[in-house]
Amino acid sequence: MDKIALITDSTSDLPEDLIDKYSINVMHYRIIYKNREYIDKINITPDYVYENLHNEIPTSSMPAVDEMENVFDSLEKQGYTHAIVITLSSGLTGFYNGIKLISENHPKIKTCIFDSKLISMGEGILVLECAKLIEKGMNFEYVVNKLPYIKSKIRLFFIVNTLEYLKKGGRIGKVAGTIGQLLNIKPIVAIDNSDGKYYTYDKVRGRKKSIARMVEIANKILDSNKYSIFVVNGAAFDDSKKVFEKIKEHKNIVSAKLCGSISPVAGVHSGPGLVGVVMYEEE
Template sequence: MEKIALITDSTSDMTKETVGRYDVKILHYRIIYKDREFTDRINITPKYVYDNMDREIPTSSLPSIDEMESLFNSLQHQGYTHAIVITLSGGLTGILNGVKLVSENYPQIKTYIYDSKSISMGEGIIVEECAKLIKKGMNFDEIVSRLPALRKRLHLYFVVGTLEYLKKGGRIGKVAGTIAELLNIKPIVAIDTNDGKYFTYDKVRGRKKSLNRIVEIADSILKNKKCRMCVLHGCALEDSQKVYNQIKKHPNVVSASFGGDISPVAGVHSGPGLVGLVLFEEE
């Protein structure tokens, strides 16, 4: 009989309740300052990251090989026969290769690694939907075959306060930088599902217009689709709540959640001011 483990990383921004309900295993990114190191979502808060950005912008690192080895060793001892790993977009991280290398040391656990081509709760929703299929008793091969269809139902957009941190972190992808900053142009950022990198979905001038544009994009999707909705933020509580309150009123929003802060490691790369929207189409 199959015993399937579900693994993701700390950027998926899943609630502790959801992680506990489905026994999701989490691999944690690391946040590195010149004289100290933290483990994402364990001993550092988003507030700490933002409060210290004027003094030092830290770097980030993949979950350690030791943590991955420890997890797979634990799964082996618990009798797991299969593992599904859903990661942050491969266009933004190298975690897929790390997990692949470690999983090859455990051939008795059949492991499938899936690139979410998403971030935050975009990644998290795919994990949660996968968890539901495991709980229903669906077999490993059938679940794996359904993952691309889950990703196709996903819509994710965000705006940031400044492009400075995306540029410094090398995560800017196809998003134009310096000229946009000078002209106060605020891009609406999405992720290319082909290469998993950021691109400019649209651009407007000024913060207020960028938030209004997020709402307009949501309305255009919800016009034809019933969706679950989640809004998250990075040190932008008031703006994100306004966006959330506007979108949740739409009659085609079947459920709405306010996800709160994005993970500290994501905050390192986006900087303060991020407002993010995730819509997931209902079947």
């Protein structure tokens, strides 16, 4: 019988109770300042990142090689025969390639590395749905073959206050910035399924209109089918709550959750003011 381990990274924004419930192995990004380094979600908070952006914008790095090796060593000792790794979009990080190399050092464990081409709870939903299948006793091949289908049912949109941090972190993708900022253009950002990079899904002028437009987009999608929704934020709880309140009563909502802040490392690249809507189409 397959003994399947599930691995993801700290940007999936999964609550600790679900990580514990499904025995999910989480690898942690690093946040690097000039004279200090932190481990994402371990010894740094989102508030710390936002409060110190005016002093220094840190860089980020994928999980340490030692951490990745230690996780696989531990899985081998526990008798795991298979592993499924779901990563942050490869269009935004080198983690996909890094963990692939580490997994090849552990041939005793048959490993699937799946590029979510998502962020935050988009990636998190993929991990959770995978965890449910493993809990039901589905074998490795079945779960792996289901991943593209699960991913196809996830929609994700977000807005930020400024594109400054995405640009400085090299995460701007196909989202045009300079002229738009001068005109106060606020893009609604999504992720391209082909390359896993950000692109402009729509754009309006001004923060208030961008929030309203994102609600319109979500409601239009909801008109077509039943969805569970998750609303996330980065130092923008009040705005995220407004978005949540305007979406949650739609007749096709199966479940709605107002989530907490995105991971500290994601906050490095988004800056304060992120509001995101993640949608999962239910059967």
